[in-house]
Amino acid sequence: MIKTAIDWHIIGFGAVGQLLHGQLQAAGLSVAVLPRTGRTLATEHTVHSLQGDIKRYAIAATDPSHNDPIRRLLVCTKSFHVTQALADISHRLNESSEVILVNNGMIDRANLTPLIQGARLLFGLNTSGAYRVDDYEVVQAGQGQLRLGPGAEPDWFGRFQAAVPGSSWIVDIEPYRWQKLAVNAVINPLTALHNCLNGDLELERHSAQTQDLIDELTMLLAHQGFAEIAQTFNQECWRVIRQTSQNRSSMNQDAAQHRPTEIEFILKPWLRYAGEHQLAVPNLTQLYDLFRAHVSLTNKDT
Ligand code: PAF
DSSP, X not given: OOOSOOSEEEEOOSHHHHHHHHHXXXXXXXXXXXXXXXXXXXXXXXXXXXXXXXXXXXXXXXXXXXXXXXXXXXXXXXXXXXXXXXXXXXXXXXXXXXXXXOOSSOOOHHHHGGGTTTOEEEEEEEOOEEEEEETTEEEEEEOXXXXXXXXXXXXXXXXXXXXXXXXXXXXXXXXXXXHHHHHHHHHHHHHHHHTOOGGGGXXXXXXXXXXXXXXXXXXXXXXXXXXXXXHHHHHHHHHHHHHTTTOOOHHHHHHHTTOOOOHHHHTHHHHHXXXXXXXXXXXXXXXXXXXXXXXXXXXXOO
């Protein structure tokens, strides 16, 4: 366990957490990993880069219950673990800390505020495909983007950007959070339901259903007042499908391996919004119902 001041802490050591850990460490930044309470981590992990390099990185684990303050925290857990993960290290955050949520799905800010002790809350919107072939071995499947924001660009961002290809700073990130949520609401449940690659949504047997979902989400984005994002959503969603065509979406991987899925954080916020504003979304509603039925047949996700 290490005790000295560190540049970055990561909590959540799945595919995205491991990819970022390798990239930051390769750039010479000091990174520590916080295991979930009661868990221990291996001493190293392996990253297969997009270029085909295979590198091993040492894992410097730090005990969540220590008192050393955390300066910058990347939260890479599944959305349903975020609040517990923050509760476990809440005593180590303060007004100078920065907490970056890199998870998929929309989490209610009201649940986070009491946990982050006045820390600056940032978001990292990731479209890079990565999957694990083992607990401690991750393969980068595609070069996506990592958009971070909102507000003034912090002084550490230049070094972060040099370490993490495809990262950019977005001053007004809120519309992009909803854009990302909408992209995930199309790709993730549909690919899990059909157990297919992201790119298969372009095939004739899936493309009409995909388009119907894109149309409903475009309507919801416009209703939320994100006019520009709504105008380009059709193009953006098909672009991500093509760019990640060889990926198995995270929800497809979770459903196939009988793990809990993020459906309640990805699709449910849209159904809630539509319900509150009395907007008809038959395709999203049907997708949610089909997904729930499909998953309850294949695993115990609730
Ligand atoms: O959740 C995922 O898998 C990813 O966010 C994305 C962009 C859909 C690519 O697979």
